Every structure is written in C-alpha cells, then in structure tokens.
Amino acid sequence: MQVEIIPCLQDNYSYLIIDENNNSACVVDPSESKPIIDFLKNKNINLKYILNTHHHHDHIGGNIDLKKEFGSIVVGFKEDSKRIPGIDVLLENNQIWEAENFVAKIIHIPGHTSGHICFHFFNEKLVFTGDTLFSLGCGRIFEGTYKEMFNSLDKIKSLPRDTKIYCGHEYTSNNLNFCLKHDPENFNLKRKKEIIKKQVMKGLPTVPSTIKDELECNIFLRANDLETFSKLRDLKDNF
Incomplete structure (x- = not known):
C-alpha cells in the first residue's frame, strides 16, 4: 500500500491509501473533493472507499462529490451515522474492517467528538488519527471530557512504536513551540525540532x-x- 498526502483547505490533510496491485484507493477524511479528484484522475486510480474519522465538515466536505464521481462507499462510525453524509457502512469499536485488500482495526477514540474513531492499518503499521492525535499535539475537547481524551490517547500510545501516524492537520510547528515551552530540556524534542525545521x-x-x-x-x-494532561490541554487552548 502507498499513502499519498493530499493538502486540502487551509491546513487539512486528506490521505489516499492506494492499492497499487488493483489501482484502487481509499481516501481518509476528504475535506474537499477537487484536489482528490484531480490526483486520482491524473493517475487513473479508482476511489473505492471514503473513510471518515469524525463528522466535522473539514473532514467530510468532499464525501458527496466523491461518491457521485467514483461511486465510492462511505465508511464511518455507527454512532455518527446521522452526521456523516452519504454513509453506507456503519463501523463498531474494535471491529476489523476488511474490503478487498484494505484491512484496518477501528478504534473508538472520543474526546474531540463523541463519535471519533481512528483507522489502524495494522498490516502496514499505519494509523489515521484525525483530530485526536497530532504530531506533537492533540485535539481540542469539544464533545467529550478530559478523561475521554486522555484514555483515547492511551489507546493510541499502546500501538507498536514503529506505527506511522497520519493526522488531520498541519499543526506541527505550533505544537512544537508549545512542547518546547513546557518541556525545554527534552533532548529528543530538540532533535525533532531540527527535522521539522528542515521539512x-x-x-x-x-x-x-x-x-x-x-x-x-x-x-x-x-x-x-x-x-x-488536563492542565496542559487548558494551556494549549490559550497558547
């Protein structure tokens, strides 16, 4: 499987998971349809599935247009069935979703929203965390509680250490500054700073x-x- 990062809107990322053997793909959290359609048509790839981590508009805005264009199947959490447009497949916590060569474990990670999930493609060691876990940060708590978010992050922390994390936004530089302010002697963080700066x-x-x-x-x-955790989350809200 190949993952293509598709920048959308102002700072969103959508992700194409491409099965090169079948020339087919899933898209995770299509904020908008045009950049995704342009990429797929240029490469002559068929979009089979639309995977939504949660219902916020900047993660589902392209659902309907993509479904019309490619006949794609929309996949999302069952508790968000009334909030995800075009939903066809209703997922449950800890379910193994399998479709063609795509296989992912569904992990319910509430906090940012009540129905937030992540898609753990365990064979490829990839996880798509939406707005729950960011690079050097975590999502704001809108519909859940501090405890729910803390527990949700614990679930993600338990994944294999070499798992690649694909999150919903390019927030890393701001998150880096916050981490450095509150953890200034962290050697690994200082090293990460140099890598991020180059990117x-x-x-x-x-x-x-x-x-x-x-x-x-x-x-x-x-x-x-x-x-x-709760104190840090409050500080970040006003950072």
Whole structure:
C-alpha cells in the first residue's frame, strides 16, 4: 500500500491509501473533493472507499462529490451515522474492517467528538488519527471530557512504536513551540525540532510521525496522569 498526502483547505490533510496491485484507493477524511479528484484522475486510480474519522465538515466536505464521481462507499462510525453524509457502512469499536485488500482495526477514540474513531492499518503499521492525535499535539475537547481524551490517547500510545501516524492537520510547528515551552530540556524534542525545521523550509509536510517519536516528544502523551494532561490541554487552548 502507498499513502499519498493530499493538502486540502487551509491546513487539512486528506490521505489516499492506494492499492497499487488493483489501482484502487481509499481516501481518509476528504475535506474537499477537487484536489482528490484531480490526483486520482491524473493517475487513473479508482476511489473505492471514503473513510471518515469524525463528522466535522473539514473532514467530510468532499464525501458527496466523491461518491457521485467514483461511486465510492462511505465508511464511518455507527454512532455518527446521522452526521456523516452519504454513509453506507456503519463501523463498531474494535471491529476489523476488511474490503478487498484494505484491512484496518477501528478504534473508538472520543474526546474531540463523541463519535471519533481512528483507522489502524495494522498490516502496514499505519494509523489515521484525525483530530485526536497530532504530531506533537492533540485535539481540542469539544464533545467529550478530559478523561475521554486522555484514555483515547492511551489507546493510541499502546500501538507498536514503529506505527506511522497520519493526522488531520498541519499543526506541527505550533505544537512544537508549545512542547518546547513546557518541556525545554527534552533532548529528543530538540532533535525533532531540527527535522521539522528542515521539512518546513522545503515546503514539505511534517507528517507522518511515529508512535515512538510522539512518546518521546509529545508533551500530551508524556503526561502521566489526568490532572497534568488536563492542565496542559487548558494551556494549549490559550497558547
């Protein structure tokens, strides 16, 4: 499987997971349809599935147009069935979703929204975390609680350390500054800073990250208890 990063809107990322053997693809969180259609048509790839991590418009905005263009099947969490446009397949927590050569475990990770999920393509060691876990950050808590978000991040932390993390936004530089402010002596974070700086200078995405990198550098994953995590999340909201 090949993953293509498709920049959308102002700072969103959508992701194409391409099965090169069948020339078919899934798209994760299509913010808008045009850049995805342009890429697929240029490469003559058929979009079979649309995978949504949650219902926010900047993650489902392209659903209907893509479904019309390619006849794609929309896949999302069953509890968000009334909030995800065009949904066809209703997923459950801990379900193994299989379609053709695409196989992913569904992990319910509430906090940002009540129905947020991630897609763990365990054979390829990839996880698509939407707006729950970012590179060096985590999502705002809108519909859930601090405890739900803390527990959701714990679920992601338990994945194999070499798992690649594909998140919903390019927020890394701002997240880096926050982590450095509150964890200034972290050697791994200082090293990560230099890598990120080079990527930004070249105009490249700062994703994917890895579970290993986030465990070493992401201050939200390094918080050992709910109280510390909650204080950090409040500070980040006003950073």
